Amino acid sequence: MEIATGCSTKSNETEAAQEAYTQLTDRIGIPSFLFVLSTVTYNNEVILHELTKLFGNTKIIGGTSCIGLITERGYCSDNKRALGLFGIKDDSGSYGIAALSLSDDPKFDGQEVIRKAMENAKRPGELPTMILLTSAPGYEEALINGIMSVVGKQVPIFGGTSADNSVSGLWQQFCGDELHQNGIAVAVIYTSQPIGYAFHSGYMPTEHIGTITKANGRIVNMIDNKPAADVYNQWAESILQDVLGTHANILSLSTLHPLGREIGKIGNIPYYTLSHPNEIFPDGSMSFFSNIQKNDKITLMTGTKQSIKTRIKRVIHLAKENYSLANDTKPKGAFIIYCAGCFLAIQDEVQDVIDSIHSELPSEPLLGMLSFGEQGCLFGGENRHGNLMISAIIFG
Amino acid sequence: MNNSITSAEELYETLIDLENERVISRKINQESDNLLKGLKLLVERFNEKNILVDIISILRDIVGCEDIIIMTTGLNHAFITKAATSDFFYNIQLEPQEFFKRILSGDISISFDVQSIPEWRSLFNKLNSQIKSAIHIRIGFSEKDTLLICFDSRLNFFNHAHADLIKRYSTLITQALINISSQEKINALNKDLLNKARQSGMADVAISVLHGIGNVLNNMSISSEILHEKIKNISLTKLSEFVDFIKEKPNEKNRYFIENPDGNKMLEYLSLIAQQANAEKLDLLEEITSMNIHIDHIKSVVSMQQEISKPSNVRTKAAISTIIDSILTLQNNKIAINKITLVRHYKDELLILTDQYQLEKIIRNLIQNAVDSLIVCNNMDKQLIISCDADNDENIIIQVIDNGLGIPPEDINKIFNFGFTTKNEGHGFGLHDSALTAKELGGELKASSKGLGQGAVFTLTLNNSRF
Numbered sequence: 001m002e003i004a005t006g007c008s009t010k011s012n013e014t015e016a017a018q019e020a021y022t023q024l025t026d027r028i029g030i031p032s033f034l035f036v037l038s039t040v041t042y043n044n045e046v047i048l049h050e051l052t053k054l055f056g057n058t059k060i061i062g063g064t065s066c067i068g069l070i071t072e073r074g075y076c077s078d079n080k081r082a083l084g085l086f087g088i089k090d091d092s093g094s095y096g097i098a099a100l101s102l103s104d105d106p107k108f109d110g111q112e113v114i115r116k117a118m119e120n121a122k123r124p125g126e127l128p129t130m131i132l133l134t135s136a137p138g139y140e141e142a143l144i145n146g147i148m149s150v151v152g153k154q155v156p157i158f159g160g161t162s163a164d165n166s167v168s169g170l171w172q173q174f175c176g177d178e179l180h181q182n183g184i185a186v187a188v189i190y191t192s193q194p195i196g197y198a199f200h201s202g203y204m205p206t207e208h209i210g211t212i213t214k215a216n217g218r219i220v221n222m223i224d225n226k227p228a229a230d231v232y233n234q235w236a237e238s239i240l241q242d243v244l245g246t247h248a249n250i251l252s253l254s255t256l257h258p259l260g261r262e263i264g265k266i267g268n269i270p271y272y273t274l275s276h277p278n279e280i281f282p283d284g285s286m287s288f289f290s291n292i293q294k295n296d297k298i299t300l301m302t303g304t305k306q307s308i309k310t311r312i313k314r315v316i317h318l319a320k321e322n323y324s325l326a327n328d329t330k331p332k333g334a335f336i337i338y339c340a341g342c343f344l345a346i347q348d349e350v351q352d353v354i355d356s357i358h359s360e361l362p363s364e365p366l367l368g369m370l371s372f373g374e375q376g377c378l379f380g381g382e383n384r385h386g387n388l389m390i391s392a393i394i395f396g
Numbered sequence: 397m398n399n400s401i402t403s404a405e406e407l408y409e410t411l412i413d414l415e416n417e418r419v420i421s422r423k424i425n426q427e428s429d430n431l432l433k434g435l436k437l438l439v440e441r442f443n444e445k446n447i448l449v450d451i452i453s454i455l456r457d458i459v460g461c462e463d464i465i466i467m468t469t470g471l472n473h474a475f476i477t478k479a480a481t482s483d484f485f486y487n488i489q490l491e492p493q494e495f496f497k498r499i500l501s502g503d504i505s506i507s508f509d510v511q512s513i514p515e516w517r518s519l520f521n522k523l524n525s526q527i528k529s530a531i532h533i534r535i536g537f538s539e540k541d542t543l544l545i546c547f548d549s550r551l552n553f554f555n556h557a558h559a560d561l562i563k564r565y566s567t568l569i570t571q572a573l574i575n576i577s578s579q580e581k582i583n584a585l586n587k588d589l590l591n592k593a594r595q596s597g598m599a600d601v602a603i604s605v606l607h608g609i610g611n612v613l614n615n616m617s618i619s620s621e622i623l624h625e626k627i628k629n630i631s632l633t634k635l636s637e638f639v640d641f642i643k644e645k646p647n648e649k650n651r652y653f654i655e656n657p658d659g660n661k662m663l664e665y666l667s668l669i670a671q672q673a674n675a676e677k678l679d680l681l682e683e684i685t686s687m688n689i690h691i692d693h694i695k696s697v698v699s700m701q702q703e704i705s706k707p708s709n710v711r712t713k714a715a716i717s718t719i720i721d722s723i724l725t726l727q728n729n730k731i732a733i734n735k736i737t738l739v740r741h742y743k744d745e746l747l748i749l750t751d752q753y754q755l756e757k758i759i760r761n762l763i764q765n766a767v768d769s770l771i772v773c774n775n776m777d778k779q780l781i782i783s784c785d786a787d788n789d790e791n792i793i794i795q796v797i798d799n800g801l802g803i804p805p806e807d808i809n810k811i812f813n814f815g816f817t818t819k820n821e822g823h824g825f826g827l828h829d830s831a832l833t834a835k836e837l838g839g840e841l842k843a844s845s846k847g848l849g850q851g852a853v854f855t856l857t858l859n860n861s862r863f
Contacts, residue, residue, distance in 0.1 A: 092503065125512030126505050129556065152508055152552030192503070194560065204408040267415035269408075307405050314409060318416065325420065326560050379416065381555075 001093070001193050002028040003333030003395055005071045005365045006085040009078035013043050016083045017050035024087045027365070030055060031087030033095040033187065035132065035335065036062030037069045037369050040170040041081040045179055051085075052177045058087075059095040059120070061185040062174040063134030063162035063369075066340035070357065070368030075350045080165050086335055086367035088395065092192035096121025096128075099175030099185040106139035109184060110146020117188040118151075127151060128188040129195055130393065132335070133159035134173050135184035137372050138218075140385035141291045143184055144375060148383060156197055157383040158391050160337035160371030161289075167251070171372070196323020196331075196394040199376025201274045201386065202311030203301035205260060208235040212296045218278075219287045223298065227284025232259075232277065235300040240280060247281050255345045256308075258388045259292070260301040264380035271379055274301060276341055276387035289341075289373055289387045303388075308342045309349060312390055313356035319392040320360060327396045334361055336368035337391040343370050427561060430458045434568040438575070448479040448572050455565050456481050456546070459558055463526070463547040466569065468540045475515075475543065484526065490515045492541075495532075500541050504559050505532045508552040529553040535566050537573045544569060606698050611725060613695045618729040620691065624684045630677055636670030639663060714752045716784050716792065717744045723760045724782070727767050734771050735778060742784035748792050748860050750837055755858075758830040758841065762796040762854045765826065769800030769852065779851075791839075792858045799851035803843065811843050834858070 006023035008016040024031070034055060038044050044064070051060060068077025069084040076082045088095075098116035102109050114131070118124055128151070135143055144157055164170035173185040210231060214222035223231040233240040236257040240250060260272030275288040275298075292298065316334065323331055336357070346353065357366070376391035377383050434451055441447045452464040465480040467490070475490045490496070493514045499505055507513060507530045511520050516527070527547040531554045535542040544566055546554065642650045642663055652659040720742065724731075731738055748755070763782070770778040781797040801818075803811060810816045812831040827843075834841040839858035845851065 092501070125507050125509030127508055127552075127555070152555075154552065154555030154557075156556075190503075194556070200412075202409070204405045266412060267418055269411050269415045271412070302405075304405065307409075311409070314413070318413075321416075321420065325424075379419075 001191065001332055001395060002031075002089040003365050004028040004031070004087050004089075005073075005333075005367050006087075007069065007071045007073065007076040008083045009076060009081055011081065013046035014050050016042065017047055017054065020083050020085045021051065021054045024085050028087060028089045031058055031089045032091065032093060033088045033189065034058050034060045034062075035086040035187070035367065036060060036174055037065045037082070037084040037086075037367060038062065038172075038174075039067060039069075039077075039080055039082050040064050040164040040172065041079070042083060044172055044174065047083060048174055048177045048179060059097045059187065060174065060176055061097050061099065061132070061134070061187045063160070063185060064164060064170075064172045065160075066163035066343070066370040066372065067165050069370060070336065070338070070354065070366070072358075072361070072364065072366050074354050084367050086333075086365075088189075088191075088333075090192055093129075094121045094123050094190040096123065096188045097175050097186065099173060099178050099180055099183055101180050101183040102136060102139060102143075106142035107146035107149070109139075110143040111150050112146075113143075113184055113186045114147045114150050114188070117186045121188050121190060123188070123190055126190070127155050129155075129191045130189050130197070131155055131157045131159075131186060132189060132393075133157065133184060133186045133375065134162045134369075134371075135159070136171055136173065136180075136182045137161045137289065140373055140375060144383055144385060147186075153381070153383065155383075156195075156377035156381075157375055158197065158199070158335070158337065158377065158393055159375040160369040160391070161373030161375075161385075163340050163370060163372040167249075167372070191395065193329075193396040194323070194326035195396065196319045196321070196325070196327070197377060197392065198315045198318035198322060199374070199378050199384070199386075199389060199391045200311065200315045200318065201258075201260065201272055201301065201389045202307055202314065203258060203260065203272075203274060203303040203388065204307075205270070205272065205299045206235070206302050208300035210298055212292055212294050212298060215292055215294045215296075218289070218291055219281075219285050220292050221283075221285045228286045229280045229284040232257075232286060232300070243280060245282055245284075247279065249279055250277055250286075251341055252345065255341050255388065256303045256305075258301050258303075259288070259298045261292070261296050261298055263378055263382050263384060266379050272299065272301065273378070273384045273386035274388045276339075290385050305346050305349070308346050309352040310356055312336070312338065312353060312392075313360055315390040316357065316360040316392045316394075319394045323394040323396060329396055331361070331364055331394045331396055333364050333395050334366040335393045335395070336366060337371050337374050337376070338368050339374055339388045339390065340370040340372055342388055342390075427564065430454075430561070431564060431568070433458075434565060438568055438571055448569070448576065449481065451568055451572050452479060452544075453481050455562065455569075458565070459546060459561060461529075461546045461548040461553060461558075465545050465547070466535065466573075467543045467545065468537075475541075478542075488519065490519070496543065499532045499543060500534050502534060504534075504563065505530075506554045506556065506559055507532070508554075510547075531559055531562060533559070533562055533566060535573065536570050539573075539577055542573065602701070606701055610695070610698050613691055613698065614726055614729065616691050617688070617695070618733075620684055620688050624681065624688075627677055627680045627684065630673075632670075632673040632677075635666060635673060639667040639670055711749055712752055713747055713749050714755070715744060716746050716748055716794065717742050719752065719756050720759060720763075720782055720784065720794075723756065723763055726760075727763060730767055730771070731780065734767075736767065736770050737777070737779045739779065739781040740783075741781065746784055746786060746792070748858060750858060750860075754833050754837055758833050758856060759794065759796070761826045761830045762856070766796050766798035766800065766852070766854070769802075770798050771800075773800040773849070775799055775849075786860065790860050792860045794856040794858075796854045796856075797851065801852075802848045802850040803845035803852050804848050808843065808845060812841070 004024045004027035006020035008019035010016040067080040068082045096117040098113045100113050162171040173180040173183045175185040210223040213225045220228040254277035258274040258276050260274050262270045275290045277286050279287045374389040375385045456464045463481050465485045466478045467475040468478045470476040477486050495513050510527045510530045528551050529548045531546040533544050535544050642653050646654045653663040779799045783795045812827050814828045831841045842855045844853045
């Protein structure tokens, strides 16, 4: 297996595609599979048209990343514009892709799209090594459940919710030369070599624990029978004080204080998926970027800018350790999904993030997506959607 | 406050890391234990027929699935079950298609819908309730294409962790297959060896019988020669000479036979008896000649059988004296008739580890040549000396020494050449063949002579250090 990346910030779509294509193919030639990351500042129809022309029969999926992306070369962005390619050349593996626009039954959509992808891979009935996806925000949990209802719970699912530069609904998903606004693009990957992976939040639980007493989808009304915003504000040392009782976007305020739901334990240490508070409403409700249900036990999590910068090193390290359990060879490359919200909080210190990545992957090709939600496989093998989290997949 | 939070955060992260390491370590230990279990079984039950079934039974318990089978290619390249944890899976035959070929190229497949696999489709009605999930993996056994297949009747049972575990365990199965294959080869070789030994024993008996017959035929030959001579020189045939003499030279003493009618009749009668005796002598000589032809024919048949019945390249322990004595027995009559003095210088206890029949062939050839040389030479005191001894370097040295015709100096270097002979009816193969055979036995044959009429010494040296 060989891996290479390409990136460009050229303003012209054709030139950007050409530049990224050349960087990648100079290393490995035409890949078997390609993941495309682009920002919404590009005309991605043109980008896709150019790429499908250049790469021919390569299986392509991708989506939009928030303001930029990361490769082994560093942070790639120029005026919130970037194009990144992650190519895998693996003649002994198989790759299948599929995409569709989301309906009002996202679980069914998940079932449909995974079946199509497996047919495309010509591996009907066989478990892939992993599933890589990107979708529009809103229904990630249902999509994952739909996928798992077909392939079971044993296949690691990774992905990043496609993002735009301002939470405006401009996000996109790609499959071949198809472009979706409100869709899902999936790749089933049957690698010839085992992979390693990790999905981690990096936030620490506090002593503040409560129970959701009223909720609806991604909106939480009551915690412990009190207005959710009030409880959250009290737990988080009044960071919402200035906006309580109003309708306000609190993404940047709440980045260091998400809510966590315990999923399992490593030994005696609990691990969580996180939900990032998005908005508050005058009635004290709060919306989140992931589902929280009534009766869920939630914990206020806490983090720092320092921990946001350094935890990517931990996640990659964990992924490498898992990789080394099944492999004697050095990693060939990595795919990283990094929460855009966290990234925006430390944007001025992005080089520290790059340095953290390089401390674990000094020269291996990698592509990092800045996403509006992260999907991954937790310590206990649970496939989950979460916020403010990091996924890392190591290929060998 | 920031410092304490950072410290607490780091502590939390470190705890997570430690716990993760512990979980991984436990997983590794568990896998090591499982592998050790299989390895222990492999070592303990190296030669046992059912070791393969036992190993896959352990693996089945470790993985937690319902069945495991091993399939290899049969005579017609279809896959057949070699070992299975349930009898249900025996007597299955599958034609390899794209899926099996892909697995054989090194891919591992985890299937949650076995019906999708073309190879199993034809059997699906039979196996429907037995298998829904499967893992297919190639076993790295070089002698045959081999697959390990795990089955379960539960949907979506297998995962990548199972595949990793099975892959690690497959090396034990490879080793078990190698062990079984080696044992089968050892058994086949043993059987072959026993057969050869049996044949060798039978050959020994046959050779012994043929040798005995050969001895008897030789004696018959000699006796028939003597008989031929005696009959040729029978006194009764001189009667016709007597009758002729009476008729041609009558005198006072024999006038009775000429002048007396009764005497005349007696003479005629004697003449008739003489003619009859002559005729009978000729008849007898003819019969003896015919008998000799038949004896020679039997001898050549026996000789041919002796050639093909002797085993080759089988080294056995033999007493040299026995070999030499048996050869001399065949030459005894010739030696006696030609008044050759035989001198033996060897001990009964001198043993050699060699191909007995090849050695016999060489010594027979040397003694035969020596006897033939002595027969034709004019020497009055013909001597044949056979000696055998061991030197300090553990070599056995056998010498055949005669004082017969000898070898001229210009021929001494050609004596072992193919086709070289000094005999009228010789073909020049004997000494050449003997020299080559000596080399094959790890030894050397040399000749020396002081010249024509001075006899010859043939020395056969064989290394006996492995004895």
